[in-house]
Amino acid sequence: MTHVEPNVPKAHVLEAKRLHVRHPGVDRDVLRDASLSVLEGEILAIVGPNGSGKSTLLRSLGRDMEIRRGAVYLEREDLSAYPRKRLARRMARLPQDPLSPEGLTVEALVACGRSPHLGAFSSLAPADQDIVSEALDAVEIADFRTRPIESLSGGERRRAWIAMALAQEPRFLLLDEPTSALDLRHQFELLELLGRLNRERGTTIVLSIHDLAHAALVADRVAVLSRGRVYAVGTPEYVLSEETLLDVFRVRSKVELEDGVLGVKILGPGDPIRNF
Amino acid sequence: MNSLFWQVRSRTEIIFDQPSAWTLVCAIALVVASAFAMANGAVDLALQELPASIVDVDHPFHAVIWDVRLPRIVCGAIVGMDLALAGALLQTTVRNPLADPGILGVTAGAGVGALFVILFAPGHSEWIPWAGFAGGMLAVGTLLSFAAAKRGQAGTLRVVLSGVALQSVLFAVIALMTFIFADRAPAFAAYIVGSLNGLGWSDAGRMLLPSLLGLAAIVGIVRTLNLLLLDDSAAGGLGVHVVRSRMVAASAAALLTAAAVSAAGLIGFVGLVVPNAIRLLVGPQHGDLLPATALGGAALVVVADLVARTVLAPLELPVGALLSLVGGPYFLYLLWRKLA
Numbered sequence: 001m002t003h004v005e006p007n008v009p010k011a012h013v014l015e016a017k018r019l020h021v022r023h024p025g026v027d028r029d030v031l032r033d034a035s036l037s038v039l040e041g042e043i044l045a046i047v048g049p050n051g052s053g054k055s056t057l058l059r060s061l062g063r064d065m066e067i068r069r070g071a072v073y074l075e076r077e078d079l080s081a082y083p084r085k086r087l088a089r090r091m092a093r094l095p096q097d098p099l100s101p102e103g104l105t106v107e108a109l110v111a112c113g114r115s116p117h118l119g120a121f122s123s124l125a126p127a128d129q130d131i132v133s134e135a136l137d138a139v140e141i142a143d144f145r146t147r148p149i150e151s152l153s154g155g156e157r158r159r160a161w162i163a164m165a166l167a168q169e170p171r172f173l174l175l176d177e178p179t180s181a182l183d184l185r186h187q188f189e190l191l192e193l194l195g196r197l198n199r200e201r202g203t204t205i206v207l208s209i210h211d212l213a214h215a216a217l218v219a220d221r222v223a224v225l226s227r228g229r230v231y232a233v234g235t236p237e238y239v240l241s242e243e244t245l246l247d248v249f250r251v252r253s254k255v256e257l258e259d260g261v262l263g264v265k266i267l268g269p270g271d272p273i274r275n276f
Numbered sequence: 277m278n279s280l281f282w283q284v285r286s287r288t289e290i291i292f293d294q295p296s297a298w299t300l301v302c303a304i305a306l307v308v309a310s311a312f313a314m315a316n317g318a319v320d321l322a323l324q325e326l327p328a329s330i331v332d333v334d335h336p337f338h339a340v341i342w343d344v345r346l347p348r349i350v351c352g353a354i355v356g357m358d359l360a361l362a363g364a365l366l367q368t369t370v371r372n373p374l375a376d377p378g379i380l381g382v383t384a385g386a387g388v389g390a391l392f393v394i395l396f397a398p399g400h401s402e403w404i405p406w407a408g409f410a411g412g413m414l415a416v417g418t419l420l421s422f423a424a425a426k427r428g429q430a431g432t433l434r435v436v437l438s439g440v441a442l443q444s445v446l447f448a449v450i451a452l453m454t455f456i457f458a459d460r461a462p463a464f465a466a467y468i469v470g471s472l473n474g475l476g477w478s479d480a481g482r483m484l485l486p487s488l489l490g491l492a493a494i495v496g497i498v499r500t501l502n503l504l505l506l507d508d509s510a511a512g513g514l515g516v517h518v519v520r521s522r523m524v525a526a527s528a529a530a531l532l533t534a535a536a537v538s539a540a541g542l543i544g545f546v547g548l549v550v551p552n553a554i555r556l557l558v559g560p561q562h563g564d565l566l567p568a569t570a571l572g573g574a575a576l577v578v579v580a581d582l583v584a585r586t587v588l589a590p591l592e593l594p595v596g597a598l599l600s601l602v603g604g605p606y607f608l609y610l611l612w613r614k615l616a
Contacts, residue, residue: 059509062513063512064509064512064513084512084515084517085515086515087515088513088514088515091513092513093509093513095507095509095510095513098506098509098510099371099506099507100505100506100507101371101505101506101560102560103555103559103560104505104559104560104561105559108502108559108561109506112502112503112506112514113514115499115503115514115515115516116514116515118499120496120499123499161510164510168514
């Protein structure tokens, strides 16, 4: 168990400093002066309305976006100068809706996760095979190992990609809306899995997520994004207040803590809804 | 939803459960095709006489086999291997099974480059593949800037349409060059469909170095190619320099294409038909796909050329015409399946 007590100060291991980022071909910044520190061994959830820059911030943390101004630091090293393969050994990222080639088996996909650890011409060693099997077991898709990705359901496919990320044996795991397109049960199982990874392997996890109750359930801390800036960061109880919801999401709500579970009830729009 | 690959695979698994078995099948096909191609032609030879005629210097067929048929078979095999591998590389590079050096205009680009040497440096046939490579790279560069990883149908059509547009411009250049310099240019019709007529050992020798370099490049990037099959973002997350790897793969494809064009002109569809067919049997992983594709492409061109020079003997048809006759409908089928 590497879970650290809340009062012990933890190292800032992944830091975004004053980021300005825009999408290619758009002359407007999606992130405008966004800063965020990720602490060692925590689960940090990034929430915010559509277009607030959740995915962009997450992708910037994983060096999957071109940064115009500002910088991201991984363990005090500038991420833009970090060697590719070394980064892939430290950090795994899961795109929102990754493509997979027709005919690729689950096992072959998960084995791709070992490639940052292999030399240019070496192939999978028995130790690598074991790690692949472990990853398949961890997400409970070992039964499907020889099946093609395209034959799996949405939830199974998502788990296969997570297994690939696990096979990278990363210290950092970045997931872009991992629960989207999953049914309620699968959403819950996925959050469970992330919690387990975090507890058992000490993996630092950053994820973007839409559902605030889920964010509160899984995350140690929540970062709320609003219009390309970080509006607030802190524990779910502290950040996910009725005030924040009105300010950022423009909804009236009732937030209550019950048996340690944060309940978020949306009452209605915070301001008059325009007729389209 | 089950892909065609898995339907085919689940049936063929009963015969071969190892993808490498298909490489062996392709190798045997190449050997058998070559034997028939050596025995048959303007004058036929019984197959059982073949070993004697190869070894025995005094055999009446010895000269025909060594000076005419064998170099042509070797040329056909290299051309087929190069084009099939180039097709597989391009399909991975633009992540689209419809890619083919012909359809994307890489063959035509190499054809323009080769034509420049043929017309303006007639004594330097050894430059032809390298000039072709330069022309092919221009086509590849144009193509990659269009292909920029768009998903879905829009992306599929974009790549194919930009290739078709590029190809028609390059065809026009070839037409103009062969028309203006009709005295020393190769015949437009034969050049544009491609043929192996009259090829000898020197043509095979000219293809050797660029083909070997192309193969060496493939060996160096084979695992990266597997990662390129994934999403750009996912491949980048696994430590792949996506843009650079794609450029290396496409350059190797241009080099292999240029080698083939330098001997046989603009043969099309080998790069489309062979990798797609092999992929149905062995799956998308390049360690399985590329060896079988190389041998399968070689076998296909040797067989097609055998048919081309015997079916209406003594008339020798251009092998490229036969291949397009098969490849064109196959392309339509793939397009229909992709867009359906």
